[in-house]
Amino acid sequence: MKKPSPGRPAGFSTRAIHEGYDPASHHGSLNPPVYLNATYSFDSIAQGQQRFAGEVPGYIYARVGNPTQSVLEQRLASLEGGEAALAVASGIAAITALLWSFIQLGDEIIADKTLYGCTFAFMGHGLSRFGVTTRFVDLTQAGALETAMTPATRFVFFETPTNPNMRVIDIAQVSRVTHAHGARVIVDNTYGTPCLQRPLELGADFVVHSMTKYLSGHGDLIAGAIIGGADELLTVRKVGLKDMTGAVLSAFDSFLLLRGIKTLELRMARHCESALILAGQIESHSGVVSAYYPGLKSHSQYELASQQMSAFGGMIALELHGGYDAGVRFMDALQLAQRAVSLGDAETLVQHPASMTHNNYTDEEREAHGISLGLVRISVGLENVEDLSADIMQALDHATG
Numbered sequence: 001m002k003k004p005s006p007g008r009p010a011g012f013s014t015r016a017i018h019e020g021y022d023p024a025s026h027h028g029s030l031n032p033p034v035y036l037n038a039t040y041s042f043d044s045i046a047q048g049q050q051r052f053a054g055e056v057p058g059y060i061y062a063r064v065g066n067p068t069q070s071v072l073e074q075r076l077a078s079l080e081g082g083e084a085a086l087a088v089a090s091g092i093a094a095i096t097a098l099l100w101s102f103i104q105l106g107d108e109i110i111a112d113k114t115l116y117g118c119t120f121a122f123m124g125h126g127l128s129r130f131g132v133t134t135r136f137v138d139l140t141q142a143g144a145l146e147t148a149m150t151p152a153t154r155f156v157f158f159e160t161p162t163n164p165n166m167r168v169i170d171i172a173q174v175s176r177v178t179h180a181h182g183a184r185v186i187v188d189n190t191y192g193t194p195c196l197q198r199p200l201e202l203g204a205d206f207v208v209h210s211m212t213k214y215l216s217g218h219g220d221l222i223a224g225a226i227i228g229g230a231d232e233l234l235t236v237r238k239v240g241l242k243d244m245t246g247a248v249l250s251a252f253d254s255f256l257l258l259r260g261i262k263t264l265e266l267r268m269a270r271h272c273e274s275a276l277i278l279a280g281q282i283e284s285h286s287g288v289v290s291a292y293y294p295g296l297k298s299h300s301q302y303e304l305a306s307q308q309m310s311a312f313g314g315m316i317a318l319e320l321h322g323g324y325d326a327g328v329r330f331m332d333a334l335q336l337a338q339r340a341v342s343l344g345d346a347e348t349l350v351q352h353p354a355s356m357t358h359n360n361y362t363d364e365e366r367e368a369h370g371i372s373l374g375l376v377r378i379s380v381g382l383e384n385v386e387d388l389s390a391d392i393m394q395a396l397d398h399a400t401g
Contacts, residue, residue: 002383003166003338004327012194012195013262013264013265013266013267014171015075015078015079016075016079016231016261016262016264016265017262018073018274019074019078019079020070020071020073020074020078022364026032029354031255031258031259032067032258033067033072033254034068034251034252034254034255035067035068035251036068036252036393037059037062037064037079037251038061038064038152039060039061039062040058040059040060040126040228041073043363045330046168048060049139054234057328058256061280062082062248062251063241063242063246063248064236064237064238064241064242064252066251067183068251068258068359069087069249069251069254070255070257070259070305071258072085072236072254072257072258073085073086073087073225073252075258075261076194076215076225076227076261077097077115077227078207079194079261079264080189080198080199080200080207081194081198081200081201082200082207082227082228082229082230082295083228083230083359084227084228084229084230084233084234085195085226085227085233085262085296086225086226086227086236086237086241086249087211087223087224087225087235087249087257087393088125088223088225088226088241088245088247088249088256089222089223089224089247089249089250090210090212090214090222090223090224090247091116091188091190091210091211091212091223091224091338092118092119092122092224092316093207093245093247094209094224094225094226094293095119095121095122095186095188095208095224096156096210096240096244096245096247097136097226097236097240097241097245097247098186098226098236098240098246099155099234099240100240100244100245101232101235101239101240101244102154102155102232102235103127103128103132103154103155104132105107105131105132106131106152107131107132107133107152107362108132108133108135108150108152108153109123109127109133109134109135109153109154109155109156109157110134110135110136110137110145110148110149110153110155110156110157111123111133111134111135111136111137111141111156111157111158112136112137112138112139112157112159112162112167112169113136113137113138113139113368113370114156114159114162114163114164114165114167114245115157115159115162115163115356115372115373116159116188116357116362117222117353117357117358117359117360117361119188120358120360120365121158121217121360123135123136123157124251124365125130132147132199133152135148135370137295138168139156139158139169139170139174140167140168140169140301143373143391145174145177145178149178149181149192150179153178153181154184154187155181155182155184155186156178156183156184156185156186156187157181157185157186157188158174158186158187159187159188159190159191160187160188160189160191160192160197160199160308161191161192161305161308161313161315162191163190163315163353163377164293164315164317164353164357164358164371164377165189165292165317165359165370165371165375166293166299166315166316166317167293167301167370168294168299168304168305168308169303170185170304171185171197171199171202171203171204171308172201172203172307173239175202175203175204175205176203177226177378179203184205184206185199185202185203185204185205185206186205186206186207186208187199187204187206187207187208188208188209188210189207189208189209189399190205190208190210190213190214190344191235191265191313191315191343192211192309192313193201193209193214193215193313194207195214195264195265195266196268196269196309196310196311196312197308197309197310200228202229202308202326205228205232206226206227206228206232207225207227208224208225208226208227208230208330209224209227210223210224210227211223211224211257212224212342212344213342213343213344213345214263214264214267214268214271214343214344215257215260215264215344216256216257216260216344217260217267217343217344217345217346218256218345218346219344219345219346220256221253221256221257222253223249223257224247224249230391238291241316243316243352244304247372247401255371261294267346267382268313268314270313270382271313271354271380271381271382272295272311272312272313272314273378273385274314274381274382274385275293275295275312275313275314275315275316275380275382276293276295276312277385278316278378278380278388278392279291279293279295279296279316280296281389281392281393282318282392282396283296283298283401284394285393286400287321287322287326287397287399287400287401288318288319288320288321288396288400289318289320289321289374290318290319291316291317291318292308292316292317293312293315293316293317294309294312294317295311295312295313309338314343314344314381315343315377315378315379316374316377316380317375317376317377317382318375318378319372319374319375319376320374320376320396320399320400321400322374322399322400323372323373323374324352324354324374325376326374326399327374327376327399328352328354329398329399329400330376330396330399330400331350331351331352331376331395331400332393333394333395333399334350334390334391334392335394335395336348336383336387336388336390337349337371337378337381337391337392337395338350339349339351339354341357342379343377344377345379345381346379346381346382347382347383348378348380348381348388349377349378349379349381349384350377350378350379351376352376352377353371353375353376353377354366354371354373354377357377358371367401378392
């Protein structure tokens, strides 16, 4: 990518549109071509041997890399401030490919107490079958991580803000404690996106994403990403992706993600602006017990969120008087917002975590991990905020009137 001017780094959207691609090298094609190849030919046996050995650059097989995917990875690394990135087939594939590349029998992972349901299932139930222990700790509590660390701890994993209850974790503080014990930090930045927060700049070692969400922005694909050090990402590509999971992202989905990322900064500004307005209105409704949004001054980690995020995101959680039954009435009364899982789409999506995205928690686990039966999650879309406000307020009136 050509630099805008000497000595001045390119801005976020400029890199999201141009990083890693020169149309002049591809017949003037404005968008990167979609390389629909499973395999790649070699000029000679010697060249093939060198590529397989990693001695010279070049593509060998689509499970290891693809030119369209490479452009996407360069942009992801640039936007997150990492040395390298690896695009994979889903968000959970990003987490599993990363961990399978480095953990072994007897290792321990410390995870925050609130995780997306499939992440929790992998951490809390799946890994234990292979002799890896996951211990869940409230990483918002001062001193909790220091007390929990042991010589067997290899990784500390968390989301911030957390899915679905919007807790905010101090990335810099967790990173300092973790590194003092010789372990590594993984942050799921799906909610924040590199547009709002960059965990690597705050001390984290790896960032993971479900690119299905905000990075895509259109609800039309499944994908994940890992960003971190170049040498470690090469290990993940050769081990966690190629040999352990095979969770390969298609060239066409890479193309769709490149399209989506071009408008990420614009979309996030609208998501954040609308969510802040709606969160304030929801909080003031008489039928609402609590509204959880880091941009509300009533949020217990408002100051921390203000320090490590440039804006507060597009996700809101709320509890209604009347609990689960009121939540059902609220969701069923919505007319514009859609009842659906996922998040980060142009459409506003509303879901009930306990019965949907987090239904693999037992009742006891939900209570321990801060996911109540009455919690409702809203992914604020790109519709006009006046229309969203009218829909949400009438649904709240119906649910609690």
